[in-house]
Amino acid sequence: MDPQEYQQLEQQITPPTPYVKNVLKAFLVGGLICTIGQAIMYLYIIFFDFTDKTAGNATTATMVFIAAVLTGLGIYRKLGAFAGAGSAVPVTGFSNAVVSAAIEGRTEGMVLGVGGNIFKLAGSVILFGVGSAFFVALIKLILVTAGVVKW
């Protein structure tokens, strides 16, 4: 059997990825996480001295904190195994990536272990997130300066 024949055989036997099921699960869990975030945002606006614009940061911080606690308790891992992108894409997934890497590095001490590993998974998100934000802002600045759009 040559490698090409083998790959055909392998593909026949390997179960296909259940994309529809995975997308549905991601949609439901991702939507649920965002709904919870929205509810927390309203709480900040109704019960505290926040506005539509300022409540965003407080909400994000709260969601990050909740996900960090759930990661420590080993619950977020289970959620991730079920939801896939649904729990990875919201900001809570970012928190999970940072905290799980930090926990893992704990045995090598605070500086080399936690410090050195904490952005192992999330580092690329920060790099490309900040990088793309810069270029988007730059494009908008050019368009505003040229008078095409307003701020």
Add this chain to the structure above:
Amino acid sequence: MVILFTSKPSIIACGVAAGPLEQRSVFYSYFDSVAEDERWGQKSNEQGHSKMIQEACDIVMEKAKIKNLDVDFFLSGDLVNQMTPTNFAARELAISFIGLFSACATSVSSVIVASLLTELGASQYAIAGAASQHNAIERQFRYPINYGFQKPATAQWTVTAAGYALIGKHDPNLPSIVAGTVGKVVDYGEVNPLHMGGAMAPAAYDTITSHLKKRHQKITDYDLIMTGDLGKIGLKILKAMFAQSGEKQEDLEIFRDAGGEFYGEDEKFQAGASGAGCSASVFFSYIEQQLKTGRFKRVLLVATGALLSPLSYQQGETIPCTAHAIEITME
């Protein structure tokens, strides 16, 4: 390469130490000890890994009623970088030690080397085997333990287990190793590290067919041909390869896979178990005991290993695999 062991070295005693989650294994009742703490009371997973290896070796020596000074060689390996858990266990055991790396096929490659040393007359007693600790290995090869991500159906769960066998001179009342096949490295171009069964099945096929050809045997000459950790999907692929080569469908029942059966039908573990400790813990508990009771008279144990590193697949390399086999008989 098939090696015939004319002196038929015997498996004198076996020891298996496993982690707490392995209580869910269908082979649980055959294990010698199951820890309550996956770190064996140590500070790190790697230290716990090392402690588990020591514990399994202590069980082996206790069963054989010998001490570390009576053992000539310790042949073992694991999957952590530079095999520190095994190296550190060897420091405590204070037995002449050679570290072996064949990934998850180390359980059998170590027994082949031990049998050769016994055949040569250089070793009266040699401890051979392999181990893996889930958390330490996941960290080595994949993501942090608490990182949430979705695994495909082909993914396998690295077991926390250490399996060791004491290889000594022939004893007609004990299972004996009559032949071994050192596998080639086979690569059919699989690139997905979450489909190890698919990557390793061709290596298992190559080793089994080489062994049978050299020994002038058919698959039905065996009571059992058991692969190490192809998983449920990998075993199906292996059976399909033998079906294509003209084996009868009913004869294919002779093939079983330790990893595929390890956690039963529990879907949490997807395609089944894997890891160096997977084949070691099943071969050196369940299989050895079934041979001793006479349920099996002749078995072929084929440990499979994927020889990749996280670096190699990130650099886009395919996954080279190997499989080593030992033929064990019970008179």
